[in-house]
Amino acid sequence: MAASYFDVDGTLVATNLVHPTLFYLVNQPTPVQTALRLGRAALKAPSMALAELVDRRTFNELLYGTYAGMTEDRLTLLAEEAFRKVLLPSLFPAAKALVEQNLRAGHRIVLISGALDWIVKHLADHLGGHEIIANRLEMKDGIATGKLLKPVVAGPEKARLIREHARAHGYDLDECYAFSDSYSDLPMLSVVGHPAAVNPDKRLSLLAKAYSWPSFDLRALP
Amino acid sequence: MNHPCLVTLERDSAPRVLFSGDALVEVDLPAGTRVIYAKPPMTALQDVDAAIRYAINHPLGTDPLYAKLRPGMKVTIAIDDISLPLPPMRRPDIRERVLTIVLALLADHGVDDVEIVIATGIHRRMKAHEVRHMVGDRIFDGYWPDRLYNHDAEDRPNLIEIGRNSAGHPLVLNRRAAQSDLLIYVNLNFVAMNGGYKSVAVGLCDYQSLRAHHNPDTIRASDGYMDPKKSALADRIGEMGEIAHRELDIFTIETTVNNRMFDRSLEFLTKNEDDLNARERGLLKALVVSTSKLPQSARQAIFDRFPAPYGVTGVTAGATHAVHEKTIERCFEQYLVPIEGQADVLVAPIPFISPYNVHAFLNPLLVQVLAQGYLFNMYRGAPLVKKGGTLIITHPCTDKFDHEQHAPYIDFVHRLLPETRDAHELRRRYEEKFANDPAFIQMYRSGHAYHPSHPFFMWYWGENGRQHLGRVIVVGADNEYIPKLLGYETAPSMDEALYRAREGKARTLDITLLHVPPIIMGDVSLPGGRLG
Numbered sequence: 001m002a003a004s005y006f007d008v009d010g011t012l013v014a015t016n017l018v019h020p021t022l023f024y025l026v027n028q029p030t031p032v033q034t035a036l037r038l039g040r041a042a043l044k045a046p047s048m049a050l051a052e053l054v055d056r057r058t059f060n061e062l063l064y065g066t067y068a069g070m071t072e073d074r075l076t077l078l079a080e081e082a083f084r085k086v087l088l089p090s091l092f093p094a095a096k097a098l099v100e101q102n103l104r105a106g107h108r109i110v111l112i113s114g115a116l117d118w119i120v121k122h123l124a125d126h127l128g129g130h131e132i133i134a135n136r137l138e139m140k141d142g143i144a145t146g147k148l149l150k151p152v153v154a155g156p157e158k159a160r161l162i163r164e165h166a167r168a169h170g171y172d173l174d175e176c177y178a179f180s181d182s183y184s185d186l187p188m189l190s191v192v193g194h195p196a197a198v199n200p201d202k203r204l205s206l207l208a209k210a211y212s213w214p215s216f217d218l219r220a221l222p
Numbered sequence: 223m224n225h226p227c228l229v230t231l232e233r234d235s236a237p238r239v240l241f242s243g244d245a246l247v248e249v250d251l252p253a254g255t256r257v258i259y260a261k262p263p264m265t266a267l268q269d270v271d272a273a274i275r276y277a278i279n280h281p282l283g284t285d286p287l288y289a290k291l292r293p294g295m296k297v298t299i300a301i302d303d304i305s306l307p308l309p310p311m312r313r314p315d316i317r318e319r320v321l322t323i324v325l326a327l328l329a330d331h332g333v334d335d336v337e338i339v340i341a342t343g344i345h346r347r348m349k350a351h352e353v354r355h356m357v358g359d360r361i362f363d364g365y366w367p368d369r370l371y372n373h374d375a376e377d378r379p380n381l382i383e384i385g386r387n388s389a390g391h392p393l394v395l396n397r398r399a400a401q402s403d404l405l406i407y408v409n410l411n412f413v414a415m416n417g418g419y420k421s422v423a424v425g426l427c428d429y430q431s432l433r434a435h436h437n438p439d440t441i442r443a444s445d446g447y448m449d450p451k452k453s454a455l456a457d458r459i460g461e462m463g464e465i466a467h468r469e470l471d472i473f474t475i476e477t478t479v480n481n482r483m484f485d486r487s488l489e490f491l492t493k494n495e496d497d498l499n500a501r502e503r504g505l506l507k508a509l510v511v512s513t514s515k516l517p518q519s520a521r522q523a524i525f526d527r528f529p530a531p532y533g534v535t536g537v538t539a540g541a542t543h544a545v546h547e548k549t550i551e552r553c554f555e556q557y558l559v560p561i562e563g564q565a566d567v568l569v570a571p572i573p574f575i576s577p578y579n580v581h582a583f584l585n586p587l588l589v590q591v592l593a594q595g596y597l598f599n600m601y602r603g604a605p606l607v608k609k610g611g612t613l614i615i616t617h618p619c620t621d622k623f624d625h626e627q628h629a630p631y632i633d634f635v636h637r638l639l640p641e642t643r644d645a646h647e648l649r650r651r652y653e654e655k656f657a658n659d660p661a662f663i664q665m666y667r668s669g670h671a672y673h674p675s676h677p678f679f680m681w682y683w684g685e686n687g688r689q690h691l692g693r694v695i696v697v698g699a700d701n702e703y704i705p706k707l708l709g710y711e712t713a714p715s716m717d718e719a720l721y722r723a724r725e726g727k728a729r730t731l732d733i734t735l736l737h738v739p740p741i742i743m744g745d746v747s748l749p750g751g752r753l754g
Contacts, residue, residue, distance in 0.1 A: 004660065094668050101376070101660040177660060196661035209625050212632045214661035216668045 003171050004102040005162050005188065007180035008113035008120060011198045012099075012127070012218070014090040017063055020119050023082045024075070025066060041066045056154045056184060060114055061147070064137060068146025072139050079118035087123055092199070092218035099127045102177065110165065112188070114154050133161050159187035183207065227559045227742075229494050231255040236495040238735060239506055240571035242616040242698045243584060244521040245513040246491075246506075249616070249697075249716045251569070255733040256561075260492055260740045263480035264556050266533025270316070273537045274323050278475065281540025282548070287324070287473055290404055293332030298402040299324060300341045300373075300426055304352050305577035306412040307479055308739075312529040316477045318358035320408045320537070324475070325361065337398055338370040341407075341425025344432065344673035345578070346627050346666070347372040352581075355529075375428040375673060376663050385465040387458075391434035393465050396426040400470060407542075409476045413741060414448040414553045415456070417476050418546035419463020427462075429657050429675050435459050438645035441685040447595075448743055449602040450550060467542060474542040478552040479532035481740040488528070492740060518583075518620075525574055526581070557743040558602060564746060565734035567723045568607035569716075570597040572617035573739050578672065578680065582624035586704045587631050589617050591680045593694060594687025597736060603746040606734055610692040612723040614716070618700040619708070626670050630662045634677035639707045645685050653678045695719040 009016045025041055028034040044062055051059040067075070102109055109129040113120050117134040124132050136149040151157055166173050174193035178185075183203035189195035197208035197215040208215040224230065231238075237248040238257065251257075267273050278287040291297075301317050304310060321338070328336055338357070340348055354362040357370065373396050374380065382397045399405050399422070407425075411417040424432065435458035443454035450456040466472065484491055490502040491509075498506060513521050535556065538548040576588045576596070584592075593615045598605065607613060623632045638652055653675065656662075662674035694710045697719050705712045713719035724731055736742055 094664070097667065098660065098664050101658075101663050105658045105660050107660070179661070194659070194661060196664075212623075212625065212629070212636075214629055214659075214665050215625070216661075216665045216671075218664075218668060220668065 001106070001108065001169075001171060002175035002177070003108040003110050003166060003169065004177040004179070005110050005112050005192065006099070006129075006178075007158075007182070007185050007188070008111055008115055008123065010181035011179055012092060012095040012111075013087050013123070014092065014219075015087060017060070017115055019090070020082045020086050020115065021063055021066060023086050024070065024078060027078055027081075029074070037066065056114070057152055057157075060135065060152060060154050064116075064135070064148050065146040067137055067144045070144045072142045072144065075137070075144065076118055079116075080122055083119050083122035083126075087119060088126070091123075091126075093220060094218040096127055098179070098198075098218060099129065103128055107177065108169070108171070112153065112158055112161065133158075133165065155184055156187040158185060159191045162188055162191055180204070189213075225560050227259045227261055228561070229257045229259065229496075231257060236498075238495055238737070239491070239510060240569075240616050240735075240737075241573040241739070242571065243618050243620070244518065244525055244574035245618075246510045247514075247616060247698060248510055249569075251716065251733060251735060252720065254730070255569075255735055256565070257494075257735045257737050258559050258561065258742055258744060259494060259737045260481055260742045261556060261559060263482040263533060264535045264552075266480055266482075266535060267537075270319055270534045270537070271323060273534070274320050274475075277537040277539040278324070278327070281473070282538065282544035283541030284473065287406070287539070288327060288331065290471070290473060291328065291331035291333055294335070295333055295403040296335045296401070297328060297333050297404045297406065298399045299336065299338045299406045299408060300396075300399055300422065301338060301356070301408045302410045302416075302421070302425070303340050303342045303345055303372075304348050304356065304580050305345055306410050306416060307530065307532055308412065308575050308577060308580070309483070309526070309528075309530050310352075310355060310580065311479065311532040313355060314358055315356045316410055316479065316534050317356050317408055318361065320475055320477065321357055321361055324406060324408070336369065338365055339396055339399055339426065340370075340372045341421065342373045342375075343425045343427060344375050344429060344666070344676055346670045346672050347374075349670060373426055374667060376667050381428055384469045387434055387461050387465065389434065391462075392430055393423065393462050394428040394431050395422070395466065399426050403471065405470050405472045407472060407474045409474065409549075411476050411478050411549045411553060413557070414450065414550055414743070415453070417549055418450070418456075418542060419460045419467070420456075421474070421542075422466045422470075422472060423459055423462040429673060431462065432675070432679070434462060436679045436682060438649060438682050438685050441645075441682050442689055444686055446601050446605070446686075447599045463542070472542060473539065474545045475537065475539040476545050476549040477534060478536045478549055478556070480535050481556055482532055483530045483740040485528040485531055522574065522583070554602070554743070554745075557600075557741055558745040559742055561606065561734075561744040561746045563732070563749060564604060564608045565606060565611065566608060566727070566731045567612045567614060567720065567733045568598075569614045569616075569733065569735040571736075571738060572597075572615050578676070579624070579627070582627045583620075583622050585623040585628050585631055585635075586619055586621065586708060587628075587635055587677055587680050589615070589619055590684050590708050594684030594691065595680070596683075597738065598684075598687035598691065600736065600738075600742060601744045601746050603744075604748055605690055606736065606744045606746060607691065609690055613687070613691050613694045614697060614713075614719045614723065615694065615710075616697050616716075618698055619696055619704045619710075620700055621704050627672060629665050629671045630656070630659070630674040631672070631677045631680075634681070635704075635707060643709050645682050645688075648678060648681060693723075695722060
């Protein structure tokens with residue numbers, strides 16, 4: 001038995017972490033709250049842009065700070081709509097076929113993403129995935145604090161989480177697959193026996209070629 | 223008296239110039255060596271379009287094509303892929319000519335529901351520019367990509383099981399083709415193992431269907447692949463083909479080309495080196511020197527630059543079996559050279575191209591396919607070389623692969639061959655798992671990679687050569703590792719290779735050189751009329 005671990009943003013869908021966040025910010029209970037939240041997010045934008053260049057984890061923390069004060073009920077309620085309106089239209093045409101191929105091979109399908117668990121869960125259901133490893137917002141009395149619960153799913157932490165997941169379920173990592181679009185996911189790709197570059201960025205593309213990893217594009221229908 | 227294509231070398235004969243991948247090398251072979259040259263190209267048809275029209279109006283064993291048509295019917299046309307001919311032929315490709323006439327006929331009869339499927343089987347998907355080259359601008363612009371596309375052997379919703387063979391293996395075919403009122407197959411028959419029942423049963427099927435015949439046992443049981451009457455592979459594919467022909471209405475159009483592989487400027491490569499004029503000798507020498515100095519990419523560019531000026535030698539249409547018999551006759555007429563007796567040593571140059579590396583590098587696994595698969599099997603009657611004999615090939619065996627086309631080959635060569643070369647063990651332990659590798663399958667479906675089962679079939683292809691030959695020696699290898707993985711010995715020169723082949727033999731060796739390309743088949747008879 002083996003598992004296939006899929007990064008989400010850029011690998012299976014064209015969106016990134018910012019798109020669903022914007023959906024939440026725009027869909028506040030009143031237009032005034034929407035304007036206020038968008039304004040605050042705009043002020044944070046330069047710091048986020050800098051953090052994105054330096055450290056993905058800091059970027060995640062800044063981004064998810066914009067969720068502070070939103071109610072858990074609202075976040076949960078809007079998750080299905082956010083999936084339908086933001087993620088689903090951005091799903092790469094061949095993504096479902098790739099997941100199905102892994103299912104046919106008898107693999108456990110695990111989506112591993114820096115996005116929030118409520119939305120990733122809908123994507124996993126849509127694709128026929130079994131499990132998700134995603135970021136979770138800290139809640140206090142039903143209100144988001146804007147902080148992420150540990151472990152924060154990003155960069156090298158993904159590799160540790162995959163190792164832990166495989167060990168807990170008794171999977172041989174040499175038999176497992178991992179799919180990602182980004183060089184930043186190199187640690188996650190390196191811990192499995194079958195890494196693959198999907199819609200790879202330039203650095204990952206070169207690396208995949210050097211190590212003879214499979215490399216392909218899901219952005220067009222087969 | 224010798225056939226004009228057979229030359230026996232003398233002491234003062236010029237060196238032979240052989241392909242060694244995309245380079246040319248001069249080789250001195252001992253006096254008495256028998257060299258087999260290709261026959262001159264058969265005369266090409268003067269009016270190909272007229273021949274196509276005649277064939278579809280006067281088919282063998284079935285009604286003329288026009289009589290099968292009715293307005294509103296659903297028709298699928300399947301065509302051979304770019305693996306034939308080699309190198310790709312100069313435009314217009316014969317498939318374009320046939321399609322042009324057939325599509326006009328369909329339109330005249332009110333048949334609008336027409337799709338064209340490129341019968342790639344588990345080969346790589348053809349790229350848009352390759353398809354355009356093959357079908358021409360007008361058809362490409364009118365049909366690609368919605369009504370002209372590559373077959374996808376992993377597109378489950380668009381595949382359908384249409385029957386099972388006597389052993390219970392399923393025949394799964396392209397759904398559109400299988401559910402059409404009429405399937406027209408347009409073939410380009412390059413060698414004798416192409417075409418016939420294989421066209422539909424292999425070109426439009428899936429991996430599970432191929433397992434019924436693409437396996438080590440079938441290959442071992444085949445006494446050559448190029449003589450369908452003695453090929454277990456042809457028999458087993460034929461059984462699948464009969465299922466297809468029982469269930470579907472198939473109209474087959476087969477075409478043959480002559481062996482004019484090289485443009486006029488390179489035609490001297492096919493000649494007896496002793497018969498070259500001064501200009502040709504100079505050009506040949508220049509090519510030998512330049513290919514030894516140029517980088518690989520530049521060498522490849524020289525030979526890729528010129529599409530082959532093949533001439534069409536025949537068009538036959540109608541019921542598949544009857545059509546294919548005529549096609550095979552023309553293939554044999556072009557390729558067969560009568561040979562008396564088998565050799566102790568067969569020298570076979572390995573060129574730069576095979577059916578599986580069009581526009582890509584000939585990787586080590588494909589060297590094996592050409593050596594023990596194709597060139598060893600270029601015979602009718604009996605193998606060119608005696609049982610336990612030696613095959614000497616010329617090739618650098620460079621450890622290089624095209625990452626786009628041959629990604630699964632890399633794992634096969636570097637991960638599996640170090641474990642075992644045993645074809646049965648490879649099939650038992652690795653084939654199915656490899657064939658279902660999700661990442662490689664996605665490369666096949668989304669990109670231009672061969673299906674992950676393909677390297678296994680390529681290894682099995684060499685199986686009857688491996689069983690028959692005593693040893694394979696590579697001359698000119700640039701490394702030791704790859705030949706060893708393939709089970710080959712290496713020698714720094716032809717002299718050394720022949721010296722090794724002579725080991726333990728008291729008498730003089732019978733040496734035969736198969737001077738390919740272009741394609742040659744030996745029609746081998748044994749002393750006393752005995753066939754091997």
